[in-house]
Amino acid sequence: MTILDLGSGFGEFCRFARERGAASVTGVEISTRMLAEAKNQTGDSGITYLNAAIEDHPIGGNAFDLIVSRLTLHYIKDYRGVVLAAFRGLREGGSFVFSVEHPICTALLKGWQEDAARNKLFWPVDDYQKEGERTHHWFVDGVVKYHRTVETYVNTLLAAGFRLTRLLEPRAGAAIPADRPDLAGAARRPPLLVIAARKPANAGAADNSQ
Ligand SMILES: C[S@@+](CC[C@H](N)C(=O)[O-])C[C@H]1O[C@@H](n2cnc3c(N)ncnc32)[C@H](O)[C@@H]1O
Numbered sequence: 758m759t760i761l762d763l764g765s766g767f768g769e770f771c772r773f774a775r776e777r778g779a780a781s782v783t784g785v786e787i788s789t790r791m792l793a794e795a796k797n798q799t800g801d802s803g804i805t806y807l808n809a810a811i812e813d814h815p816i817g818g819n820a821f822d823l824i825v826s827r828l829t830l831h832y833i834k835d836y837r838g839v840v841l842a843a844f845r846g847l848r849e850g851g852s853f854v855f856s857v858e859h860p861i862c863t864a865l866l867k868g869w870q871e872d873a874a875r876n877k878l879f880w881p882v883d884d885y886q887k888e889g890e891r892t893h894h895w896f897v898d899g900v901v902k903y904h905r906t907v908e909t910y911v912n913t914l915l916a917a918g919f920r921l922t923r924l925l926e927p928r929a930g931a932a933i934p935a936d937r938p939d940l941a942g943a944a945r946r947p948p949l950l951v952i953a954a955r956k957p958a959n960a961g962a963a964d965n966s967q
Pocket of ligand 1 (some may be wrong): 828
């Protein structure tokens with residue numbers, strides 16, 4: 758497969774895909790620091806790392822069999838623009854597969870509410886229907902994410918001409934290792950939303966009207 762990874766970070770997926778037989782992988786990453794480390798970890802001429810914002814990177818038409826994005830699209834304001842670009846960039850029959858922080862996590866960004874003994878009480882969700890920018894502290898102040906509903910994630914794909922092939926809300930298994938108490942939360946609410954969609958064979962032009 759010829760693969761494009763949007764927001765490739767340290768290049769972990771790029772290397773994984775090559776190890777699994779991908780013909781070539783292109784990683785697009787906005788952070789020069791992440792890219793420097795990715796290049797540091799990668800001695801493989803089948804992987805190309807590009808320093809660019811996903812929104813600005815022109816994806817060649819009918820160029821890829823698979824476009825992947827892991828935990829990045831909730832940082833992108835123009836999700837619909839990325840979806841339309843991915844549709845154009847895929848060959849017919851190609852897939853667009855991505856994970857994002859689950860919308861029940863990006864809605865409020867308050868995290869688990871705990872009692873005095875730090876037992877997790879509940880995960881608060883509010884303003885779920887109010888899509889848009891959320892600013893929070895993650896190592897530094899002012900980290901911006903974009904909340905959108907599951908409906909928007911899915912219907913934007915359908916409007917672009919994609920067929921939905923899978924939607925997953927991964928959960929922690931019943932047996933949570935003692936050294937991973939953080940996973941207990943993942944058994945109660947989904948931290949991630951994973952979506953796979955296919956550009957159909959004989960795909961018509963994308964619906965750009967929405
Ligand atoms: C949570 S990390 C995930 C990295 C990688 N996909 C992985 O799974 O290991 C999100 C990545 O998206 C990158 N990113 C955020 N906004 C971006 C943008 N507009 N264009 C390109 N990359 C972006 C960040 O620099 C970061 O490397």
